Amino acid sequence: MIEATPNIILHAADVHKNFGGLRALSDIDLQIEEGKTHAIIGPNGAGKSTLLNVIIGRIPPSSGAVVFDGTVLTGKAPHEINQLGISRVFQTPEIFPDLPVLHNVMAPAFARRDGAFRVNLLRSIDSERQIRQEAEDILDDIGLHGRRGDHAGSLSRGDKRRLELAMCLIQRPRLLLLDEPTAGMSRHDTNTTIELLRKIKSSGMTKVIIEHDMHVVFSLADRISVLAQGRIIASGLPQEIKEDPRVQQAYLGGSVQ
Numbered sequence: 001m002i003e004a005t006p007n008i009i010l011h012a013a014d015v016h017k018n019f020g021g022l023r024a025l026s027d028i029d030l031q032i033e034e035g036k037t038h039a040i041i042g043p044n045g046a047g048k049s050t051l052l053n054v055i056i057g058r059i060p061p062s063s064g065a066v067v068f069d070g071t072v073l074t075g076k077a078p079h080e081i082n083q084l085g086i087s088r089v090f091q092t093p094e095i096f097p098d099l100p101v102l103h104n105v106m107a108p109a110f111a112r113r114d115g116a117f118r119v120n121l122l123r124s125i126d127s128e129r130q131i132r133q134e135a136e137d138i139l140d141d142i143g144l145h146g147r148r149g150d151h152a153g154s155l156s157r158g159d160k161r162r163l164e165l166a167m168c169l170i171q172r173p174r175l176l177l178l179d180e181p182t183a184g185m186s187r188h189d190t191n192t193t194i195e196l197l198r199k200i201k202s203s204g205m206t207k208v209i210i211e212h213d214m215h216v217v218f219s220l221a222d223r224i225s226v227l228a229q230g231r232i233i234a235s236g237l238p239q240e241i242k243e244d245p246r247v248q249q250a251y252l253g254g255s256v257q
């Protein structure tokens, strides 16, 4: 078994992923420090989503292992990995469009407690009240409280993404993975989401963010890893990454600002 280093909550060790003849990930060694926000950036097709999918068990690596707090995740099913305390906000929101917004947020809390999306008729009313209150508080935090009775399907794309974030937060994950959390949002909604993610940061939750918007990355990240053609070409503090010539090169000569 691969040992987790102290303070390193997640370690992707020597991960490779091939799709047929295509090397989507090569020699990945990624260490995520507990309580920090770690951004993964890189040009289109660099392998960012593949890496996230390997971490959450949706895609098996061709070789290598992912270790979360001393537990090897490789070979586990996505729901088992979720139960260990890892949640992910997807690029395309996965919500229940026909249910009210509030019920969307409550549903994962039952899964958190029961280990499955099932309704336990013997569940105490108090517990249900507590979950409802928790869901209402989170909706308040993310600015969707006024929409709690509306069908989730009627929300704008940006609000659906925030709803999905609320559905992750109620699970109280130890590690939150965010795949382009502000994609499709207006500048105003993007800034509101940055503020919300900052608030979550102060709660000590570890976060991994994949993001193209450098304003979001540099507003939130404690550390940044840069993927290009399936390899991590640089990893470090935001200022180090900004000044790294290899990173500038990976962005086709453009500057990372």
Ligand SMILES: Nc1ncnc2c1ncn2[C@@H]1O[C@H](COP(=O)(O)OP(=O)(O)OP(=O)(O)O)[C@@H](O)[C@H]1O
Pocket: 019, 022, 024, 042, 043, 044, 045, 046, 047, 048, 049, 050, 051
């Ligand atoms: N299921 C799959 N089958 C075959 N090839 C795949 C599959 N998933 C991804 N790829 C390929 O692997 C490479 C990495 O893709 P990936 O989606 O991980 O990149 P990305 O960095 O997330 O890109 P983007 O920023 O555009 O979302 C690409 O060449 C992509 O075409």
